[in-house]
Amino acid sequence: MHRLARLAVVFLAVVQSGLASPAERARPMFTKPEQVLKWINDYRQHPEPGLVPDMVRALGDLGLLRDFDQAGIYIGFTAGVLGSNSAKAERLAVEMFPLPPEDQPLVIKAIVYSGLPEWKDVLSAVIERMPARKVMIDRYLYGEGKMLDELGPDEGAFALDVNWGYYFATGSQIPIRRIVTTLALASDRNDVEKLTIGSMAKWTLATNASRDLSLLNILKREINHQDEKIRRELGEVILAAETFETGRIRKEAMAAIDALKAKGPEDSRRFAWWGQAGQTALALGCVAASVTGHVEAGIPCVVGGAVSTAALKLFSPQP
Numbered sequence: 001m002h003r004l005a006r007l008a009v010v011f012l013a014v015v016q017s018g019l020a021s022p023a024e025r026a027r028p029m030f031t032k033p034e035q036v037l038k039w040i041n042d043y044r045q046h047p048e049p050g051l052v053p054d055m056v057r058a059l060g061d062l063g064l065l066r067d068f069d070q071a072g073i074y075i076g077f078t079a080g081v082l083g084s085n086s087a088k089a090e091r092l093a094v095e096m097f098p099l100p101p102e103d104q105p106l107v108i109k110a111i112v113y114s115g116l117p118e119w120k121d122v123l124s125a126v127i128e129r130m131p132a133r134k135v136m137i138d139r140y141l142y143g144e145g146k147m148l149d150e151l152g153p154d155e156g157a158f159a160l161d162v163n164w165g166y167y168f169a170t171g172s173q174i175p176i177r178r179i180v181t182t183l184a185l186a187s188d189r190n191d192v193e194k195l196t197i198g199s200m201a202k203w204t205l206a207t208n209a210s211r212d213l214s215l216l217n218i219l220k221r222e223i224n225h226q227d228e229k230i231r232r233e234l235g236e237v238i239l240a241a242e243t244f245e246t247g248r249i250r251k252e253a254m255a256a257i258d259a260l261k262a263k264g265p266e267d268s269r270r271f272a273w274w275g276q277a278g279q280t281a282l283a284l285g286c287v288a289a290s291v292t293g294h295v296e297a298g299i300p301c302v303v304g305g306a307v308s309t310a311a312l313k314l315f316s317p318q319p
Contacts, residue, residue, distance in 0.1 A: 030058030040077050044171050049085045052078060053095035060103035068105050072158045076165025076175070078110035079148065084170045086116055090125045101132035108133060112140050113148035113162060148175075153182055153197055160201055164208075173218045179205060180222050183233040186253075192260050199253035202237055206249050209241035216241055 029035050036055060059065050059074055068075070082089045089111075096107050108130070111123045120141060127137060139145040148166070151159040160182065163175035183205075185198025209216040216238065223234045240246050 030055055030062075033062055033064060036062070036064070036074075040073070040165070040168050043077075043081075043169060049081050049088060049092060052081045052092055056096045056103075056106060057099060059106070060099060065103045065106055068109075069158050070161075071106065072161025073165040073168075075106055075109045075113065076148075076162035076167075077169045078106065078165075079113035079115070079162070080166040080169025080172070080175075082110055082122070083114035083116055083166075084172075086118070089114065089116055089118075090122045093122055093126050094129075097126065097129045099129075101130070104130045104133050105136060108136055108140065112145065113166070115148065149178070151178075153185055153194065156193070156197055157200060160197070160204065164204065167215075171214060173222075176205075176215065176218050177222060180219070180226065180230065180234060183230045183237070186233045187229065189256070189260055192257060195253075195257055195260055198233075199249075199257065202233060203246065203249050203253060205234075206237045206240040206246045209237065210244050210246055 030039070036058060039051075039055065056074075056078060059071075064074065065071050082092060085092065093107060093111060099107065107126065108123065111119050111126075114122070116122060123137065123141065127134075130137065136145075148162065151162065153159070160179060163178050166172065166175040179201050182198055182201035185194040186202045188194040188198060205215075205219065209219055219234060219238055219241070223231055223238065226234060236249065240249050
């Protein structure tokens, strides 16, 4: 009887340990950029919105928010977590503080881009903690700043990265639709900057879809709702994803960019500038494995292959 009682106690302890929260079982470390990106990459498998404030503060400590034009993936991801946790959004935003003034734009943009109907209330809850950011806050509160759905191709890689971040947090098809519309630029033969942005969208969609069945299914549904120009590009994305021939998209994009660049010195200068803008804190050589845990040789090991600013490195001129 005593032996059975002891076994029952052991069994109960095992069950209780299994019911422990993911954070209690294995709290992630945010001491390196690779750890942050891997956590983002795996987030939808084990959503832990309560850890996002820790991640935000770690981003500042790691210096990953020094250039907000290249922090789109983090902004979009934080926005997605807030947007998909409306009941917790205000508390999560408050818990991101204390945060130095130079890092506070992430919180502001994440709240604005969250898509929450009550985003102004959430922003108002943390206004007093950001007196140095009053001008930026007022621009959004009074309608001068852009919402996420207003970020167009003119925002370049930043808009792509924000939408990818939002997708990583939520799995929503809405940010993917926005990225798909950018495919219209992939066939542009008059503007190097537009062609580069379209090529990044095409390559990142194909690379991620080859590793993410849910994403691939979204793209297959989207192809029926696009005009002929986008449908043609999206068809190539889907084929490359299903056959794991994403390298072909990269090669074709580089060839098209080189051909357009050769048209004249003005285009060459424009492309050289755009390539310089694409050096990002995320392109660290090999910062995270893909969703399936494999690494493609010869390309940056970015989060799921998605970070557009890192992809831009692939399309920059080779010496």
